[in-house]
Amino acid sequence: MPKLIFVTGGVLSGIGKGIAAASIWALLKWAWLSVFCQKFDGYLNVDPGTMSPFQHGEVFVTNDGAETDLDIGHYERFLDTDMSRLSSFTSGKLYEEIIMKERRGDYLGGTVQIVPHLTGLVKEKIHEGFTSSGADVSIIEIGGTVGDMENEYLLETARQLQHELGHDNVIFIHVALLPYLMASKELKTKPIQHSVRTLMSYGISPDYLVVRADTDIPADMIDKIASASGIKRDNVVSAPTLDSIYRVPLAFHSESVGQKILSSLKLGDKTIDMSKWETLLDNIDNSENVLVIAMVGKYVGLEDAYYSLNEWLKCAGFAHRRRVKIRFVEAEDIEKEGTKLLEWAHGICIPGGFGTRGTEGMIMAARYARENQVPYLGVCLGSQIMAIEFARDVLGIADASSEEFTPDGANNIIHIMDHQKELTTKWGNMRLGQYPCIIRPGSLAERVYGATEVMERHRHRFEFNPLYREQMEDAGFIVSATSPDGMLAEVVELRDHPYMIATQAHPELISRPTHPHPLFMWFVEAMVK
Numbered sequence: 166m167p168k169l170i171f172v173t174g175g176v177l178s179g180i181g182k183g184i185a186a187a188s189i190w191a192l193l194k195w196a197w198l199s200v201f202c203q204k205f206d207g208y209l210n211v212d213p214g215t216m217s218p219f220q221h222g223e224v225f226v227t228n229d230g231a232e233t234d235l236d237i238g239h240y241e242r243f244l245d246t247d248m249s250r251l252s253s254f255t256s257g258k259l260y261e262e263i264i265m266k267e268r269r270g271d272y273l274g275g276t277v278q279i280v281p282h283l284t285g286l287v288k289e290k291i292h293e294g295f296t297s298s299g300a301d302v303s304i305i306e307i308g309g310t311v312g313d314m315e316n317e318y319l320l321e322t323a324r325q326l327q328h329e330l331g332h333d334n335v336i337f338i339h340v341a342l343l344p345y346l347m348a349s350k351e352l353k354t355k356p357i358q359h360s361v362r363t364l365m366s367y368g369i370s371p372d373y374l375v376v377r378a379d380t381d382i383p384a385d386m387i388d389k390i391a392s393a394s395g396i397k398r399d400n401v402v403s404a405p406t407l408d409s410i411y412r413v414p415l416a417f418h419s420e421s422v423g424q425k426i427l428s429s430l431k432l433g434d435k436t437i438d439m440s441k442w443e444t445l446l447d448n449i450d451n452s453e454n455v456l457v458i459a460m461v462g463k464y465v466g467l468e469d470a471y472y473s474l475n476e477w478l479k480c481a482g483f484a485h486r487r488r489v490k491i492r493f494v495e496a497e498d499i500e501k502e503g504t505k506l507l508e509w510a511h512g513i514c515i516p517g518g519f520g521t522r523g524t525e526g527m528i529m530a531a532r533y534a535r536e537n538q539v540p541y542l543g544v545c546l547g548s549q550i551m552a553i554e555f556a557r558d559v560l561g562i563a564d565a566s567s568e569e570f571t572p573d574g575a576n577n578i579i580h581i582m583d584h585q586k587e588l589t590t591k592w593g594n595m596r597l598g599q600y601p602c603i604i605r606p607g608s609l610a611e612r613v614y615g616a617t618e619v620m621e622r623h624r625h626r627f628e629f630n631p632l633y634r635e636q637m638e639d640a641g642f643i644v645s646a647t648s649p650d651g652m653l654a655e656v657v658e659l660r661d662h663p664y665m666i667a668t669q670a671h672p673e674l675i676s677r678p679t680h681p682h683p684l685f686m687w688f689v690e691a692m693v694k
């Protein structure tokens with residue numbers, strides 16, 4: 166019988182519930198337990214794939230091709246474990262399944278209801294999660310905050326599971342914000358008290374309360390919160406904002422959070438081995454010289470849109486004991502003001518993206534990197550931009566473009582894959598998830614990866630057009646990794662440049678803090694040189 170931990174949020178969303186949760190799971194993982202995570206979100210989109218990064222942050226993709234919430238990324242990175250399709254559900258996805266069953270007549274004329282049908286389906290998904298992963302502990306995060314109408318059935322399912330399986334097997338952790346009022350210079354406990362009470366009105370008493378605040382939290386505040394919300398003083402964990410999210414597991418460890426949870430779940434006393442993480446923090450603390458990367462994109466107003474990529478560039482910096490600073494440059498500003506906006510950059514990164522806006526500015530940035538021998542890393546759209554720039558400037562194909570920007574263009578260096586042409590919906594027609602890449606011997610890619618075949622995660626629609634490959638290669642644009650059939654370009658690089666390389670995949674999705682992806686590691690090294 167696996168143990169279940171439910172995580173709920175209180176007061177506000179976006180307070181770092183995912184990071185707090187991932188940090189606790191990491192402690193359990195380092196106690197040599199196997200841990201599986203699931204997140205249930207209340208909104209009605211079937212998955213976050215079609216949501217704007219402005220509203221929802223980046224879309225995280227799993228190996229098996231599910232488009233999920235960015236918290237699943239935190240889980241993978243902190244736990245160093247791959248999640249799957251069973252890790253992320255929305256109300257939309259669950260309702261879709263129920264309604265399909267109803268239309269098929271599976272309910273034999275019965276009335277289909279939130280309880281027991283929807284709650285029953287959630288239980289099935291939780292069961293499938295822990296049985297398929299064989300985990301000792303299954304962790305289930307309920308998205309949003311308690312009191313949200315759309316999450317009520319999730320709380321009800323969690324309550325029922327605790328009732329059915331017993332308190333030794335199912336516990337609750339509530340993560341809530343302790344706001345600070347500037348005017349009166351005080352922390353206010355009332356919102357937390359209300360959120361705990363709301364949770365109790367659903368029949369759930371949290372076993373642990375993680376108190377998030379922007380400042381240090383005085384001990385008497387914790388006393389007050391514990392007594393007002395009826396939670397054991399020892400189980401109220403203070404979680405002030407730290408200078409690096411990677412410090413959170415250590416901060417929790419210093420409060421023995423892992424040991425306490427093991428004991429609540431009757432998992433016995435276990436040693437928690439923090440050694441790998443301590444090395445990471447040691448590197449962070451000893452990273453001094455600063456490298457500045459220009460990230461040229463179009464969602465630059467919202468850092469969460471490029472969350473994974475930023476983190477992994479930073480972590481690759483730490484591994485070299487350098488502090489990598491990412492400065493966002495709005496691609497449209499380059500169109501207006503030119504590449505002088507990039508003169509300070511040690512390296513240029515063009516991240517993934519969709520749509521035409523800003524792409525001319527990105528092409529200008531790629532040209533600047535090529536002509537000035539500035540290290541360049543292109544990620545997905547960034548690889549397509551690199552190809553278009555090269556075709557325009559080196560081959561002289563002035564109208565070189567992508568079918569995404571010029572559907573009727575005569576020279577679409579980047580085009581849509583044939584089998585996707587007939588797909589017209591906005592979902593389900595991308596190349597998603599893990600695919601093998603075969604690396605060309607003798608290439609920079611081979612040196613970077615130190616391998617001839619690797620797996621990379623994808624999320625894109627368009628591809629490098631092989632019709633242009635020969636003339637591009639003759640001029641020094643090398644396709645250095647492809648799909649096994651040789652048809653799809655996976656990695657491209659320039660012959661006459663110290664580090665101008667780009668991948669059609671998303672290496673940020675598989676990079677881990679304790680062992681960053683080689684494309685990032687080499688990018689940082691190229692900047693140091």
Ligand code: GLN
Pocket residue numbers: 516517518519520544545546547569624625626627628
């Ligand atoms: N828009 C491009 C495509 O669909 C790139 C996608 C991406 O960067 N993730 O192929």
